[in-house]
Structure formats: C-alpha cells, structure tokens
Amino acid sequence: MTEEIKSLSEEIEETTVETIEETTEKKDDKLKLDFGKERKLKKGTKVKESWQYNVFRVFNLILMTIICILTLYPFLYLVAQSFSSEAAIIKGQVTIFPVGFNFTTYKSVITKGEFLGYYKNTILYAVFGTFFSVLFSAMLAYPLSKPQLRLNKFFVPFIIFTMYFGGGLIPNYILMTSLGLRNTIFSFVLPGLIGTYYVLLMKSFFSSFPHELEEAGEIDGLSKYGVFFRIVLPNSKPIIATMVLFYMAGYWSNWFNAFLYLEDRSKWPVAYHLRQIIIGAATSADPGAASLENMQIASNIKSCSMVLMAVPIICVYPFIQKYFVQGMMLGGVKG
Secondary structure (H helix, E strand, O other): OHHHHHHHHHHHHHHHHHHHHHHHHHHHHHHHHHHHHHHHHHHHOOOOOOHHHHHHHHHHHHHHHHHHHHHHHHHHHHHHHHOOOHHHHHHOOOOOOOOOOOOHHHHHHHHOOOHHHHHHHHHHHHHHHHHHHHHHHHHHHHHHOOOOOOOHHHHHHHHHHHHHOOOOHHHHHHHHHHOOOOOOHHHHHHHHOOOHHHHHHHHHHHHOOOHHHHHHHHHOOOOHHHHHHHHHHHHOHHHHHHHHHHHHHHHHOOOHHHHHHOOOHHHOOHHHHHHHHHHHHHHOOOOOOOOHHHHHHHHHHHHHHHHHHHHHHHHHHHHHHHHHHHHHHHHHHOO
C-alpha cells in the first residue's frame, strides 16, 4: 500500500512538472509570437500625416531653399566676377559662372608688392589678438557670473554702459600715442581686445556651469585660478569656439586700426593692403590712360579682394561649426 502511494505521488509530480514546462513553453512561444507581431506592426505601421503638416513641410522646404539661394548667390557672384574678363563685367554678363575666365587680377594682387608678408602679419595679429581676447574676456566673464560677489551689481551695468558710450576716436589715438604703442602690434590688438557683447555671452554660459565640478576641484586642493584654468575652461569648448570665431573674424578683416596706428608699411595687415590696392585701381581706371591689365584689375579688384579675405574664415568655420550653434544657444538663452 505504501509503495503504491509513493509511485502514485511520483507520477503526479512528474505529470505536474511536465504540465508546468509545457505551459511555460507555450507562454514563451506566445510571447515571442506576440512580440514578433508587434515588431511587424511597428515596422509596417505608417502614421498618417495631416494635410496641414504636409503643407507646412512644403512651405518650409521652399522657404529654406530661397534663403540658401539668397545667401549663396552674392558670394558665388563675387567669385565668378573675380575670375571674369573686364568686358564681361562691364556688360553685366556675369552671373554665378565666370565669363572670359582669367587669373589676371589674382596674379597681380598676389605677386605685386609684399602680399604674402601682409598675410603673415594678418595671421600673427589674428592669432595673437584672438588668444588674448578670448582669455581676458573669459577671465572677466567668469567672476561676473558669480552672484555671491557683491560688486557684480556695480560692474555689470558699468560694462554694459561701454556698449553704448565710448571715448571716441581722438582720445583713443592720443592714448595709443602717449603710451608709445603706435606702429606696434599692440596698437592693432588693444583697442578691440575685449568685446562687451562677447563678455555677456560668456557670462551667461558660465552662469549655467555645474557648480559641483568647481566644488570638487576645490576639495581636491585647487585654487580659484586652478578651478578656472583646469576645470572651467576645458569644459567650456562650445562658448570658447564661438568666441574664437567672432574675434578671429574681427581681427582678420580689421583695417581701420592699421590706418590709424601703423605707419610702417611692412606691418600692414592684408585687409589694409587690399584696401590700398582698391583705391589705387580706382584712380587708375581711366580707359584713356590705363593699360588693358590695369582696366581688368580695376574692374574686379573688389571681388578678388573680398574672396581673398573670406576664404580663410570659410576654411576655419567647418572645424568649429559643431560648437558654434551650441555655444550661441547656451550663452544667449540661459542666464
């Protein structure tokens, strides 16, 4: 009797285990089947877009296409004009493709004079000025972003005041002369060393910087300068790249400071040199007195000069484009 009960209980256990395993397998298969159906539904399902949304997409596409054309056309026209012949430019036959293709103006601009030397001066001024402008602007904006500093309520309005009121041209000229900085690189860089608008952008960016990172640096034994140079600046690439682009573009195209302070011709930047070429070509553009080459140069010297000035900045922009929009958004919206 006891043996029969044991065998019966064993059969019941085996049957129960088999039933549970079969049930589990069926549930798993069902789940896999349901999951597969869901995936097929998700892949095959198309969300029906409203006609209003389709109209918006078409309108947006047309609008952005028009904006791109309007933005690119002037530059393409300048490039085409710089390579076109003098007769085609006078007749107005140039659009976005060169007519009477030639290199006369480029050869004249690059080979005559000390064009490469002026380009080296511009690179020196742009790199030197951009480095110190970004550094000093960051050093000014960082403490202004700290609300616990009491004097910020005085300094911020004082700095904003300089956006609308300045000393003027004559006081700046007298200042540079009295300091003995005329005809030096400092007279070219110092007048625009710190831009008020750029300082405010950097201040807004630093206001959103995580305070926990600064505290962690102080706990590790860093001073305020150590926190700024080793933690804040390395983690502020978006706004730093944005400021580099703005300051470099300003120094690269600046000719007025050279006109005021640089008497030595060998220290001219390329922008001022090209301006002198434009003025010289305009004065010698009389068809009765000028040669055929001078007439060709006078007809498209402005286009050639603008292309030569714009190309380096255009080449730099793609490398910092990914930081540019992010830096403008974070620096301009927050704070």
